[in-house]
Amino acid sequence: MTEIRTPRLLLRRWNPDDDLAPLADIQSDPAVMRRIGDGAPRSLDGTAEDIERWEEEWDDEGFGVFAVELLGSGELAGAVGLYVPETPPQVAGHVGVQWRLGRQFWGQGYASEAAQATLEFALQDRGIDRVVAVTAVDDASSLKVVHKLGMTSLPGEAEGGLRVHAIDLTEFEA
Numbered sequence: 001m002t003e004i005r006t007p008r009l010l011l012r013r014w015n016p017d018d019d020l021a022p023l024a025d026i027q028s029d030p031a032v033m034r035r036i037g038d039g040a041p042r043s044l045d046g047t048a049e050d051i052e053r054w055e056e057e058w059d060d061e062g063f064g065v066f067a068v069e070l071l072g073s074g075e076l077a078g079a080v081g082l083y084v085p086e087t088p089p090q091v092a093g094h095v096g097v098q099w100r101l102g103r104q105f106w107g108q109g110y111a112s113e114a115a116q117a118t119l120e121f122a123l124q125d126r127g128i129d130r131v132v133a134v135t136a137v138d139d140a141s142s143l144k145v146v147h148k149l150g151m152t153s154l155p156g157e158a159e160g161g162l163r164v165h166a167i168d169l170t171e172f173e174a
Helices: 018-029 046-062 110-125 140-148 169-173
Strands: 001-004 009-012 066-069 076-083 095-101 130-136 162-168
Touching: 001 066, 001 110, 009 076, 009 169, 018 046, 018 076, 018 095, 018 130, 046 076, 076 110, 095 110, 110 130, 110 140, 110 169, 130 140, 162 169
Parallel strands: 095 130
Antiparallel strands: 001 009, 009 066, 066 076, 076 095, 130 162
Protein backbone atom coordinates (compact mmCIF):
# COMPACT_ATOMS: atom_id res chain seq x y z
CA MET A 1 0.00 0.00 0.00
CA THR A 2 1.33 3.41 -0.97
CA GLU A 3 1.83 5.84 1.89
CA ILE A 4 3.82 9.03 2.17
CA ARG A 5 4.69 10.70 5.46
CA THR A 6 5.55 14.36 5.72
CA PRO A 7 6.41 16.15 8.96
CA ARG A 8 2.72 16.67 9.75
CA LEU A 9 0.73 14.50 7.36
CA LEU A 10 0.08 10.95 6.24
CA LEU A 11 -0.92 10.59 2.59
CA ARG A 12 -2.52 7.20 2.09
CA ARG A 13 -5.02 5.20 0.06
CA TRP A 14 -8.71 5.51 0.87
CA ASN A 15 -10.64 3.45 3.41
CA PRO A 16 -14.28 4.11 2.48
CA ASP A 17 -15.61 2.80 5.80
CA ASP A 18 -13.61 5.39 7.75
CA ASP A 19 -13.12 8.16 5.18
CA LEU A 20 -16.51 8.53 3.49
CA ALA A 21 -18.30 10.54 6.19
CA PRO A 22 -15.46 13.00 6.93
CA LEU A 23 -14.75 13.57 3.23
CA ALA A 24 -18.46 14.04 2.56
CA ASP A 25 -18.49 16.74 5.26
CA ILE A 26 -15.56 18.47 3.53
CA GLN A 27 -17.07 18.17 0.06
CA SER A 28 -20.51 19.37 1.17
CA ASP A 29 -18.99 22.80 1.94
CA PRO A 30 -19.68 25.19 -0.97
CA ALA A 31 -16.50 27.17 -0.17
CA VAL A 32 -14.35 24.04 -0.55
CA MET A 33 -15.99 22.94 -3.79
CA ARG A 34 -16.53 26.29 -5.52
CA ARG A 35 -13.51 25.89 -7.83
CA ILE A 36 -13.65 22.12 -8.27
CA GLY A 37 -15.47 20.63 -11.24
CA ASP A 38 -18.81 22.37 -11.72
CA GLY A 39 -18.44 24.08 -8.33
CA ALA A 40 -21.32 22.21 -6.73
CA PRO A 41 -21.00 20.66 -3.27
CA ARG A 42 -20.98 16.85 -3.29
CA SER A 43 -23.55 14.62 -1.64
CA LEU A 44 -22.64 11.51 0.32
CA ASP A 45 -23.26 9.45 -2.84
CA GLY A 46 -21.16 11.84 -4.94
CA THR A 47 -18.32 11.57 -2.43
CA ALA A 48 -18.55 7.78 -2.48
CA GLU A 49 -18.25 7.95 -6.30
CA ASP A 50 -15.17 10.19 -5.97
CA ILE A 51 -13.46 7.73 -3.61
CA GLU A 52 -14.35 4.82 -5.89
CA ARG A 53 -13.01 6.66 -8.97
CA TRP A 54 -9.79 7.62 -7.15
CA GLU A 55 -9.20 4.04 -6.04
CA GLU A 56 -9.81 2.82 -9.61
CA GLU A 57 -7.19 5.33 -10.83
CA TRP A 58 -4.72 3.88 -8.33
CA ASP A 59 -5.39 0.40 -9.69
CA ASP A 60 -5.33 1.46 -13.36
CA GLU A 61 -2.61 4.14 -13.40
CA GLY A 62 -0.40 3.35 -10.40
CA PHE A 63 -1.16 6.78 -8.94
CA GLY A 64 -4.18 8.67 -7.71
CA VAL A 65 -5.62 10.97 -5.10
CA PHE A 66 -4.47 10.40 -1.52
CA ALA A 67 -6.48 10.70 1.65
CA VAL A 68 -4.67 13.35 3.72
CA GLU A 69 -4.58 12.59 7.43
CA LEU A 70 -3.11 14.72 10.20
CA LEU A 71 -0.40 12.71 11.96
CA GLY A 72 -1.09 14.27 15.34
CA SER A 73 -4.82 13.55 15.51
CA GLY A 74 -5.59 11.06 12.74
CA GLU A 75 -8.22 13.48 11.44
CA LEU A 76 -8.97 13.46 7.72
CA ALA A 77 -7.97 16.88 6.37
CA GLY A 78 -8.92 16.29 2.73
CA ALA A 79 -7.70 14.90 -0.57
CA VAL A 80 -4.50 15.66 -2.49
CA GLY A 81 -3.06 13.73 -5.37
CA LEU A 82 -2.64 12.95 -9.02
CA TYR A 83 -5.23 12.61 -11.75
CA VAL A 84 -5.48 12.79 -15.54
CA PRO A 85 -7.55 15.87 -16.39
CA GLU A 86 -9.90 15.97 -19.37
CA THR A 87 -10.14 19.77 -19.51
CA PRO A 88 -9.00 22.35 -20.35
CA PRO A 89 -7.65 21.05 -23.68
CA GLN A 90 -4.09 22.24 -22.89
CA VAL A 91 -3.77 19.61 -20.14
CA ALA A 92 -5.95 16.78 -21.44
CA GLY A 93 -4.00 13.56 -21.11
CA HIS A 94 -1.27 15.01 -18.88
CA VAL A 95 -0.91 14.13 -15.21
CA GLY A 96 -2.21 16.83 -12.90
CA VAL A 97 -1.92 17.52 -9.19
CA GLN A 98 -5.00 18.61 -7.26
CA TRP A 99 -5.95 19.42 -3.69
CA ARG A 100 -9.03 20.02 -1.58
CA LEU A 101 -8.93 20.44 2.16
CA GLY A 102 -11.58 21.12 4.75
CA ARG A 103 -11.94 24.81 5.44
CA GLN A 104 -10.64 24.41 9.01
CA PHE A 105 -7.31 23.27 7.51
CA TRP A 106 -6.82 26.24 5.20
CA GLY A 107 -3.96 28.67 5.73
CA GLN A 108 -1.75 26.23 7.64
CA GLY A 109 0.47 25.04 4.80
CA TYR A 110 -1.09 21.57 4.58
CA ALA A 111 -2.01 21.88 0.89
CA SER A 112 1.54 22.88 -0.03
CA GLU A 113 3.07 20.17 2.16
CA ALA A 114 0.86 17.42 0.72
CA ALA A 115 1.14 18.68 -2.87
CA GLN A 116 4.95 18.86 -2.60
CA ALA A 117 5.09 15.24 -1.39
CA THR A 118 2.71 14.23 -4.19
CA LEU A 119 4.81 16.05 -6.79
CA GLU A 120 7.97 14.32 -5.57
CA PHE A 121 6.12 10.97 -5.69
CA ALA A 122 5.01 11.64 -9.28
CA LEU A 123 8.33 12.82 -10.66
CA GLN A 124 10.77 10.64 -8.74
CA ASP A 125 8.86 7.50 -7.75
CA ARG A 126 6.43 7.08 -10.64
CA GLY A 127 8.71 8.44 -13.38
CA ILE A 128 6.22 10.97 -14.67
CA ASP A 129 8.10 13.55 -16.74
CA ARG A 130 5.76 16.52 -16.31
CA VAL A 131 2.99 17.45 -13.87
CA VAL A 132 0.42 20.18 -14.44
CA ALA A 133 -1.98 22.07 -12.20
CA VAL A 134 -5.06 24.05 -13.16
CA THR A 135 -6.17 27.01 -11.05
CA ALA A 136 -8.68 29.79 -11.39
CA VAL A 137 -6.94 33.00 -12.43
CA ASP A 138 -8.24 34.74 -9.30
CA ASP A 139 -7.58 31.92 -6.79
CA ALA A 140 -4.79 33.50 -4.74
CA SER A 141 -4.49 30.58 -2.31
CA SER A 142 -4.01 27.97 -5.04
CA LEU A 143 -1.63 30.27 -6.88
CA LYS A 144 0.53 30.37 -3.73
CA VAL A 145 0.57 26.57 -3.67
CA VAL A 146 1.66 26.22 -7.30
CA HIS A 147 4.40 28.81 -6.82
CA LYS A 148 5.66 26.98 -3.70
CA LEU A 149 5.78 23.83 -5.84
CA GLY A 150 8.04 25.63 -8.31
CA MET A 151 5.50 25.36 -11.11
CA THR A 152 5.48 28.00 -13.83
CA SER A 153 2.38 29.44 -15.42
CA LEU A 154 1.99 28.62 -19.07
CA PRO A 155 1.34 31.61 -21.34
CA GLY A 156 -2.23 32.76 -21.80
CA GLU A 157 -5.44 31.98 -20.02
CA ALA A 158 -7.29 28.72 -20.54
CA GLU A 159 -11.01 28.66 -21.11
CA GLY A 160 -13.28 29.58 -18.23
CA GLY A 161 -10.85 31.88 -16.41
CA LEU A 162 -8.38 29.09 -15.71
CA ARG A 163 -4.60 29.18 -15.69
CA VAL A 164 -2.39 26.18 -16.39
CA HIS A 165 0.89 25.63 -14.52
CA ALA A 166 3.52 22.95 -15.09
CA ILE A 167 6.80 21.55 -13.86
CA ASP A 168 8.94 18.84 -15.36
CA LEU A 169 11.51 16.57 -13.79
CA THR A 170 14.50 18.72 -14.79
CA GLU A 171 12.91 21.84 -13.27
CA PHE A 172 12.01 19.92 -10.12
CA GLU A 173 15.55 18.67 -9.57
CA ALA A 174 17.16 22.05 -10.29
